[in-house]
Amino acid sequence: xxxxxEVETVRRDLKRHVLGKTIQRVxxxxxxxxxxxxxxxxxxxxxxxxxxxxxxxxKYLLFMxxxxxxxxxxxxxxxxxxxxxxxxxxxxxVIFHFTDGSxxxxxxxxxxxxxxxxxxxxxxxxxxxxxxxxxxxxxxxDELTPEMLHERFQKISKPIKTxxxxxxxxxxxxxxxxxxxxxxxxxxxxxxxxxxxxxRVAAVLFHAREVLKKAIALxxxxxxxxxxxxxxxxFQNELLVHTKENCPNCRERITKIKVGGRGTxxxxxxxxxxx
Ligand SMILES: [Zn+2]
Numbered sequence: 001x002x003x004x005x006e007v008e009t010v011r012r013d014l015k016r017h018v019l020g021k022t023i024q025r026v027x028x029x030x031x032x033x034x035x036x037x038x039x040x041x042x043x044x045x046x047x048x049x050x051x052x053x054x055x056x057x058x059k060y061l062l063f064m065x066x067x068x069x070x071x072x073x074x075x076x077x078x079x080x081x082x083x084x085x086x087x088x089x090x091x092x093x094v095i096f097h098f099t100d101g102s103x104x105x106x107x108x109x110x111x112x113x114x115x116x117x118x119x120x121x122x123x124x125x126x127x128x129x130x131x132x133x134x135x136x137x138x139x140x141x142d143e144l145t146p147e148m149l150h151e152r153f154q155k156i157s158k159p160i161k162t163x164x165x166x167x168x169x170x171x172x173x174x175x176x177x178x179x180x181x182x183x184x185x186x187x188x189x190x191x192x193x194x195x196x197x198x199x200r201v202a203a204v205l206f207h208a209r210e211v212l213k214k215a216i217a218l219x220x221x222x223x224x225x226x227x228x229x230x231x232x233x234x235f236q237n238e239l240l241v242h243t244k245e246n247c248p249n250c251r252e253r254i255t256k257i258k259v260g261g262r263g264t265x266x267x268x269x270x271x272x273x274x275x
Contacts, residue, residue: 002074003174004138005215005235007059010080015054017082021098022050030093033106036116045117046096057127058135058171069126071116078113081105138172139208146202153193153201160196161189162260173208176242177215179265181207183241188273189264195274214238241265
């Protein structure tokens with residue numbers, strides 16, 4: 001599953017390659033990728049549109065057009081590939097043919113990815129509609145303060161690890177990064193979310209930003225399936241606890257458990273449970 005750093009890496013890479021390109025026509029091979037609009041209307045609405053910017057909200061990519069926004073989620077294995085104009089290859093479900101003879105292909109082996117097309121470019125109103133109405137602030141959002149996050153956490157009895165994965169509370173952290181954040185903030189992943197003090201919530205937010213910043217700088221983790229081009233994500237070499245054998249601080253053996261059904265790695269000595 002691509003996480004925020006991978007999606008941000010894809011966004012930056014794609015932006016370099018498709019900005020200013022004009023869509024001549026759209027080919028749809030697998031219609032169910034398109035969610036909020038009929039496939040025929042999707043094709044008509046995109047014809048002649050020029051990509052003016054590429055933004056991100058949580059793990060969604062936003063293709064900014066003229067009076068329209070295409071919102072794309074890669075889910076498990078989606079990726080974008082830029083090619084010359086040629087017939088669709090296997091697993092290419094939506095193809096944007098550009099006027100310059102190149103084409104952008106949405107490739108998705110498991111077909112879980114989604115596209116929603118909004119015929120307005122007013123982001124404030126788009127953020128109030130599905131699917132983006134379920135996406136909370138991400139750690140880079142200036143509006144998200146430790147106080148605001150603490151207040152949200154006060155209402156949640158679930159383990160902090162589960163809360164960090166809930167994109168409605170704070171978006172952007174996936175399984176790998178949530179483990180790293182709990183380790184850096186020295187919090188046991190099964191700690192009840194509402195037991196965390198404001199100080200510890202501030203540490204969670206600080207480390208969430210730092211981990212994501214570092215991952216983005218290194219091109220994400222196992223990036224090759226999620227990119228428009230081959231980028232090797234180097235963040236997997238920097239992981240401290242996720243999939244590790246021993247704690248980098250105390251050398252204690254790393255414990256692996258399931259929290260909310262997700263494989264979770266932590267150090268029993270370094271990460272305390274709030275009582
Ligand atoms: Zn340790």
